[in-house]
Amino acid sequence: xxxxxxxxxxxxxxxxxxxxxxxxxxxxxxxxxxxxxxxxxxxxxxxxxxxxxxxxxxxxxxxxxxxxxxxxxxxxxxxxxxxxxxxxxxxxxxxxxxxxxxxxxxxxxxxxxxxxxxxxxxxxxxxxxxxxxxxxxxxxxxxxxxxxxxxxxxxxxxxxxxxxxxxxxxxxxxxxxxxxxxxxxxxxxxxxxxxxxxxxxxxxxxxxxxxxxxxxxxxxxxxxxxxxxxxxxxxxxxxxxxxxxxxxxxxxxx
Amino acid sequence: xxxxxxxxxxxxxxxxxxxxxxxxxxxxxxxxxxxxxxxxxxxxxxxxxxxxxxxxxxxxxxxxxxxxxxxxxxxxxxxxxxxxxxxxxxxxxxxxxxxxxxxxxxxxxxxxxxxxxxxxxxxxxxxxxxxxxxxxxxxxxxxxxxxxxxxxxxxxxxxxxxxxxxxxxxxxxxxxxxxxxxxxxxxxxxxxxxxxxx
Numbered sequence: 001x002x003x004x005x006x007x008x009x010x011x012x013x014x015x016x017x018x019x020x021x022x023x024x025x026x027x028x029x030x031x032x033x034x035x036x037x038x039x040x041x042x043x044x045x046x047x048x049x050x051x052x053x054x055x056x057x058x059x060x061x062x063x064x065x066x067x068x069x070x071x072x073x074x075x076x077x078x079x080x081x082x083x084x085x086x087x088x089x090x091x092x093x094x095x096x097x098x099x100x101x102x103x104x105x106x107x108x109x110x111x112x113x114x115x116x117x118x119x120x121x122x123x124x125x126x127x128x129x130x131x132x133x134x135x136x137x138x139x140x141x142x143x144x145x146x147x148x149x150x151x152x153x154x155x156x157x158x159x160x161x162x163x164x165x166x167x168x169x170x171x172x173x174x175x176x177x178x179x180x181x182x183x184x185x186x187x188x189x190x191x192x193x194x195x196x197x198x199x200x201x202x203x204x205x206x207x208x209x210x211x212x213x214x215x216x217x218x219x220x221x222x223x224x225x226x227x228x229x230x231x232x233x234x235x236x237x238x239x240x241x242x243x244x245x246x247x248x249x250x251x252x253x254x
Numbered sequence: 255x256x257x258x259x260x261x262x263x264x265x266x267x268x269x270x271x272x273x274x275x276x277x278x279x280x281x282x283x284x285x286x287x288x289x290x291x292x293x294x295x296x297x298x299x300x301x302x303x304x305x306x307x308x309x310x311x312x313x314x315x316x317x318x319x320x321x322x323x324x325x326x327x328x329x330x331x332x333x334x335x336x337x338x339x340x341x342x343x344x345x346x347x348x349x350x351x352x353x354x355x356x357x358x359x360x361x362x363x364x365x366x367x368x369x370x371x372x373x374x375x376x377x378x379x380x381x382x383x384x385x386x387x388x389x390x391x392x393x394x395x396x397x398x399x400x401x402x403x404x405x406x407x408x409x410x411x412x413x414x415x416x417x418x419x420x421x422x423x424x425x426x427x428x429x430x431x432x433x434x435x436x437x438x439x440x441x442x443x444x445x446x447x448x449x450x451x452x
Contacts, residue, residue, distance in 0.1 A: 001342065001397055003355045003375065040422070045355055076377060076420050098420065121276035123351060123379045169351060169379075198338065200349045223349055253355040253375040 003253040004217045005045035005224035006241050007078075007202060008231045010035060013052050015061040019229050029232040033068045039231065040073045042238035045253060047073065048101070048172075048226060051081030063095045070096020080128055080172070089116055093124060101172050103128035104145050107152055110166060117167025126202075127168040131156040131189055132176045141189050148176035156189065157196045164197045171197060172226070175205040182208025182229070190220030202226050210236055210244040217250050257447045261293040267446030269432070270297040273419070274308030275379070278333070279320035281308055291326065294448070298328050298411055304432050305413030307380060309448075310406065313413055314384050329406060329413075331386035342399055351381045352398050358405065358416065360394045366412050366431045367393075374424045376404075376416035383415060410437040 010017045010032055017029045029035070036047055047069070051062040059082055066079055079092045080101030089100050106113050106127050117125045130148060131141040141156035160171055173193050175186035185203045194201040203222035207213060207230055216225040230236050242252040256263065264270060272294065274281055285291045297303055298313065305313050317323045317333035325333070340348035355375045360367045383402040386392060393412070394405035406413045412432065418425035433445060 001356065001399065002348070002352060002378075005354050074420060074422050074426060076379075123275050123353075170353065198350055200351070200353050221346065223354065 001251055003045070003251050004222075004245065005202075006043075006213065006238055006245075006252070007046045007048050007224055007226045008039045008044050008238060009048040009050060009204070009226050009228040010232075011050045011052050011228065012062060012065060012081075013054075014058050015065060017232070018052070019232055032065050033072065035232070036069045036073050039238055040075055043242055043253065044075060044238045045224070046076040046078060048078045048080065049097075050101075051079065053082070056082075063091055066092060066095040066097050078126055078172075080126070084112075086116060086119055089120055089124075093120065097124075099124045099126050099170070101126040101128040103130065106163060107143060107145055107154070110162065113163055113166040113168060117169070122167045122169035122199075125168055126170045126172050127160075127163040128172040128174065129156060129160060129163070129193070130174050130176050131186075133186065133189070139188055139192070141186075141192070144176050148179070157192055160193045160197050164199050168199060170200045170202065172202045172204060173222075178206030179204070180229075181206050184208065184212040185216045185220055185222075185225075187215060187220045190216060190222050194221040194223070200224060210241050213241055214245050214248045214250060217245065218248070255445045255447060257449045259288050259290065259449065261288075261290055264290070264293050264297055264446050264448060267297070267301065269302040269304075269435075269445045270294075271304045271306065271432075271445060271447045272298075272309035272312070273306040273447060273449060274312065276308060277320060278308060278311060278317045278323045278325065278382075281312055282323055282325065285312075285326075290448070294326060295328065298326075299409075301410060302432065302435050302437055303411045304429075305406075305411065306419070307415060307417060310413035310415055311382060311384055313406070313411065314386070317382060319382050328411065329384070329386055329391060329408070330388060331384060331391070333382050333384050335382050336398065340399060348399060351379055353379045355421075356396050356398065356404075356416075358394045358396055359401075360405075361392050362407075364393055364407050364412070365435045366407070366428055368431050369427050370424050370431075376414075376418065376421040376425060378404075378416045380415055384413075 078099040143154040200223035202224040203216040204226040207227035393407035395401040396404035
């Protein structure tokens with residue numbers, strides 16, 4: 001049967017891998033090609049690259065990073081951060097990305113997701129959703145932009161469904177409450193979105209231990225789990241994560 | 255190896271890869287617009303020919319996608335959509351597209367399986383799958399949750415629903431096997447990938 005995927009995420013700033021904790025206090029973690037090669041050897045199912053480069057001029061650096069990685073690593077690559085036009089998507093796909101993730105641009109112009117899916121196919125359009133809990137009972141999550149600072153008032157479940165209607169082939173769901181905290185995924189949010197949409201959901205934000213990955217799949221019903229810091233600083237290898245999940249009865253590719 | 259949408263270049267090639275992602279109607283329209291339909295037919299009947307994903311589905315007679323789309327008809331059969339709700343053995347709904355790594359179970363010996371253990375993992379991303387009329391075409395199956403055809407083979411055609419180019423060592427091995435495959439014992443030099451700039 002289809003394996004649950006483990007996706008290491010590399011935050012890339014001007015050609016270097018960094019990890020932001022709640023998007024501040026950025027620590028340098030190394031060369032993206034070298035790190036991608038290591039994750040591939042450890043059995044990563046896919047790789048996600050998030051370009052957090054601030055200036056538009058430096059974004060060309062990311063195209064070269066993708067080209068280099070795609071030339072050496074033969075697993076699917078998703079690239080996000082600053083994807084705003086069909087031309088941005090075309091350049092990333094031509095550089096060797098298999099999917100692009102669209103975040104802020106989808107919020108400001110939902111029709112962009114529709115146009116992107118029609119032009120390139122839903123299989124390569126991932127919509128990234130950054131959500132924060134705004135009410136506890138009943139729980140309600142809303143979409144935030146700008147690293148969790150700007151509220152949009154959009155309710156997360158309805159937004160996810162709308163993005164799938166518009167052609168998103170996958171949802172990359174990040175809890176902005178949990179991102180960088182290492183206390184585990186927001187399982188309520190993950191499950192609510194996963195149950196609401198027909199396409200795969202990647203859970204993100206909050207992984208600090210291997211059991212969090214297993215919880216994301218079993219309780220959050222995620223199809224894939226994304227993590228950054230637990231892999232970057234060699235606390236755990238991807239293989240250890242997979243062995244842990246397999247021991248929990250979760251089907252993984254080993 | 256060259257990537258081309260030029261008919262002469264394809265007909266000159268020793269072997270042809272027909273990869274694809276996207277929707278079948280756009281694919282068939284593009285083949286018509288570029289006048290490549292007869293070229294692909296000739297290539298698929300005369301040269302080692304590898305169809306990947308949409309490039310596999312396009313070889314059948316008809317697809318359910320886009321409200322019913324006529325395809326190349328090189329393999330008798332049709333292309334169906336995964337029917338929701340699909341449930342896993344625990345009763346949880348399965349997602350469509352079928353996206354990620356799944357096991358490929360070869361159904362018979364073939365030079366393209368050489369060096370690849372049975373039941374290995376390959377990367378898939380698709381919502382439709384091929385159903386050949388004749389079981390003899392089926393080279394491999396995969397479970398989601400029931401068995402569907404993940405590879406077809408006959409004569410000089412080999413076609414896979416998964417993406418060998420994204421399936422790490424086993425995928426690269428399959429591509430290498432294709433480059434060395436001589437279905438009729440012919441001499442071969444160069445491969446052509448059918449495609450165009452996005």
